[in-house]
Amino acid sequence: MLEALQMPFFQHALIAGVLIAIAIGLIGPLTMANKMTFMSGGIAHATYGGVGAAIFFGFSILAGAAAAALMAAAIISFISYRYAHRADTAIGIVWAVGMAIGVVLSDMTPGYNVDLMSFLFGSILAVGSEDLWLMALFDLLAVFAVWYLYYDFMALSFDPIFAKLQGIKTQLLHLLLLALVAMTVVLAMRLVGLIMVIALLTMPSFSSEQYARSLGGMMIFSIILSILYIISGLFLAYTYDLSSGASVILVAAFGTITLFLIKKIKKVFK
Amino acid sequence: MPKRASLKPPAVEVERLFFSYEGRTVLEDVSFQVENGDFLAIIGPNGGGKSTLLRLMMGILKPDRGEIRLFGKPPQEADVVIGYVPQETGHNLDFPITVLDVVLMGALHRRNFWRRYDKKLRQKALDALEKVQMASMAHRRISDLSGGQRQRVLIARALCSDPQILMLDEPTASIDFNGQREIFSLLEKFNDEMTIIVVSHDMSMVMGYAKHALYVNKRAIMHTIDPHTRYQIKQQLSNRKGHYCGAEFWQDMGKKIECTTECRHA
Numbered sequence: 001m002l003e004a005l006q007m008p009f010f011q012h013a014l015i016a017g018v019l020i021a022i023a024i025g026l027i028g029p030l031t032m033a034n035k036m037t038f039m040s041g042g043i044a045h046a047t048y049g050g051v052g053a054a055i056f057f058g059f060s061i062l063a064g065a066a067a068a069a070l071m072a073a074a075i076i077s078f079i080s081y082r083y084a085h086r087a088d089t090a091i092g093i094v095w096a097v098g099m100a101i102g103v104v105l106s107d108m109t110p111g112y113n114v115d116l117m118s119f120l121f122g123s124i125l126a127v128g129s130e131d132l133w134l135m136a137l138f139d140l141l142a143v144f145a146v147w148y149l150y151y152d153f154m155a156l157s158f159d160p161i162f163a164k165l166q167g168i169k170t171q172l173l174h175l176l177l178l179a180l181v182a183m184t185v186v187l188a189m190r191l192v193g194l195i196m197v198i199a200l201l202t203m204p205s206f207s208s209e210q211y212a213r214s215l216g217g218m219m220i221f222s223i224i225l226s227i228l229y230i231i232s233g234l235f236l237a238y239t240y241d242l243s244s245g246a247s248v249i250l251v252a253a254f255g256t257i258t259l260f261l262i263k264k265i266k267k268v269f270k
Numbered sequence: 271m272p273k274r275a276s277l278k279p280p281a282v283e284v285e286r287l288f289f290s291y292e293g294r295t296v297l298e299d300v301s302f303q304v305e306n307g308d309f310l311a312i313i314g315p316n317g318g319g320k321s322t323l324l325r326l327m328m329g330i331l332k333p334d335r336g337e338i339r340l341f342g343k344p345p346q347e348a349d350v351v352i353g354y355v356p357q358e359t360g361h362n363l364d365f366p367i368t369v370l371d372v373v374l375m376g377a378l379h380r381r382n383f384w385r386r387y388d389k390k391l392r393q394k395a396l397d398a399l400e401k402v403q404m405a406s407m408a409h410r411r412i413s414d415l416s417g418g419q420r421q422r423v424l425i426a427r428a429l430c431s432d433p434q435i436l437m438l439d440e441p442t443a444s445i446d447f448n449g450q451r452e453i454f455s456l457l458e459k460f461n462d463e464m465t466i467i468v469v470s471h472d473m474s475m476v477m478g479y480a481k482h483a484l485y486v487n488k489r490a491i492m493h494t495i496d497p498h499t500r501y502q503i504k505q506q507l508s509n510r511k512g513h514y515c516g517a518e519f520w521q522d523m524g525k526k527i528e529c530t531t532e533c534r535h536a
Contacts, residue, residue: 154367158365162375165354168378213366
């Protein structure tokens with residue numbers, strides 16, 4: 001297993017794993033507290049439309065995915081304010097239509113035979129060194145945004161109506177949060193896959209919510225859990241030649257259930 | 271409108287207000303005034319438009335027709351600080367947040383350049399907690415508290431913004447008798463410094479503490495609760511002789527209403 005550490009592609013995957021974990025640990029708790037899991041799912045699936053478009057028109061896949069993800073975030077944020085009572089229906093439509101566009105466009109691209117599954121389920125071979133720079137840059141941006149707007153996000157998560165009465169621009173903050181989700185999804189796409197990234201946004205947050213005493217604590221705990229899950233998932237994927245995203249998710253699920261049970265048992269014996 | 275330079279305009283003026291939501295009329299031709307320093311209870315059946323009226327006064331909703339003025343200006347322009355206290359429903363208890371951080375939300379608009387609360391604001395939040403006798407709980411997680419304690423924290427949050435008008439939406443809906451009485455006597459104390467408007471369905475509390483009661487059911491009728499009645503009912507409440515039966519009040523107004531279990535036992 002240790003010889004893996006000498007492979008450049010695996011080193012890249014490990015560094016990417018840590019960088020992604022930082023973004024996921026910061027953004028995940030906020031998406032969960034604001035009940036954005038389904039919205040994030042919509043963004044992630046719609047991102048595939050951008051991947052398909054990039055393949056068909058022959059431009060950078062990362063740029064295509066980012067454009068599609070940000071567009072989906074804007075549409076979903078708008079819908080959830082303007083048509084709140086039917087937002088879930090509309091998000092479901094964005095979800096499927098984005099995906100369908102991606103599938104049709106890649107079908108229409110002659111002779112293209114890159115493994116499309118890797119965009120959905122992740123691959124440890126897919127991360128290049130330029131991806132690492134982008135991830136590090138985004139992490140810096142995310143850390144600053146969350147630090148600067150910490151109390152704004154806290155208010156939005158706990159009581160949006162009161163936050164609005166206090167002059168917080170809640171709609172803008174909601175859009176910003178979804179844009180951060182969109183970028184996290186895009187950067188995590190190669191390693192974890194579009195479909196799997198959603199579970200990774202939610203599971204560490206769910207556990208940390210039960211153990212942490214504050215939003216900040218929740219984020220730190222989520223980052224640590226995400227790093228643990230991603231690194232062990234990657235080793236598993238390397239050793240048994242599995243899809244990296246799926247391995248990470250199964251490790252995360254195991255960890256989440258264990259932490260949940262520990263909390264329950266503690267309560268019983270209190 | 272005639273200028274009244276010497277007199278302070280009323281805290282709230284509502285004139286010929288109409289509001290409908292998704293084609294359904296919620297409020298129809300509502301007019302009333304709340305003087306500065308009043309303690310107004312908004313009462314009426316569920317779905318009668320009580321909370322909607324409160325939201326209109328706060329400026330969260332806009333009326334279809336008619337006018338609302340806070341100290342003489344429309345809610346959006348008025349630089350009146352409203353302390354809003356929502357109903358404590360416990361809907362967001364999973365979110366990890368301390369009591370102090372909840373109260374500090376009342377000072378969100380006064381943070382410094384780095385969008386942080388400075389020492390003075392933290393002290394202000396602790397003072398607000400002191401006023402509702404919750405200072406010892408400042409560093410507890412909000413989910414560790416009882417429903418009544420959480421409601422008092424939400425009141426402290428509203429106080430933390432130094433409000434001129436305190437608006438409360440069913441603050442005692444899920445609280446036991448003693449908790450209700452404590453909250454209403456706190457409100458009575460704060461009433462010396464600010465106007466209080468509270469939506470409530472509990473007639474005994476309303477009759478024991480409020481100076482006016484606005485009955486809202488699409489239309490609105492203002493009633494004055496005379497100090498004598500208020501005194502008598504408050505005495506009954508403090509002896510815990512039981513609830514003043516709402517039915518008597520509605521009968522006064524020519525309404526029929528079912529007596530609650532609590533009333534029948536009283």
